[in-house]
Structures are given as C-alpha cells and as structure tokens.
Amino acid sequence: MRTNGGGEAILQVDTCPLTIYSAAAIHELNQKFEEMRSELKAKDGQIESLKQSVAELKRLVRSCAEKNESAYGGFANVSASATLPRLRERERVARSDG
Numbered sequence: 001m002r003t004n005g006g007g008e009a010i011l012q013v014d015t016c017p018l019t020i021y022s023a024a025a026i027h028e029l030n031q032k033f034e035e036m037r038s039e040l041k042a043k044d045g046q047i048e049s050l051k052q053s054v055a056e057l058k059r060l061v062r063s064c065a066e067k068n069e070s071a072y073g074g075f076a077n078v079s080a081s082a083t084l085p086r087l088r089e090r091e092r093v094a095r096s097d098g
Helices: 016-071 076-097
Strands: none
Touching: none
C-alpha cells in the first residue's frame, strides 16, 4: 500500500473496467441511434409517397368534379342526390340477399 508524506494511505480507483463498460455502452447507443435514423428515413419516404398520393387523388377528384359540373350544366349535386336513394336501395337488397 502506498502512503503519502504524512503516512496516510493513498486510495486509488482502477478506471480501466469503467472505461471498457463506458465504451461498450456508447457503442450500443450508437447502434440504436443508427437503427432509429434509418427507420426515420424510411418513414420520411413513406410520408412523402403518401403526400404525393393524396395530391394526385385531390387532382383526380377536382378533375372529376369539374367534368361532372360541365356534363350536368352545374347540376352535379342534384344528380348525385337523386342517385343516393338508388344506391341505398341496392345496398339494402344486397344485404337481404346475403
């Protein structure tokens, strides 16, 4: 045991095992971080794809609405409301047949 000039024992801590554990923990955290980063990139790609799909659907709906208005001379809502009872009747018949 080592002592200082006054005869008191010098206490020391071996930091080597702590350094090894710290390095392993940092490595593990870095792996998790990289996994999460790649998952986020994949999700960002999915979000962009969905945004494009929604934009395309909006364009199609707008285009169909414009065609419908021009075909019915601005009475598209009247024609749609007249069709609704027929659709409900078909649905009722289909349920009763099943």
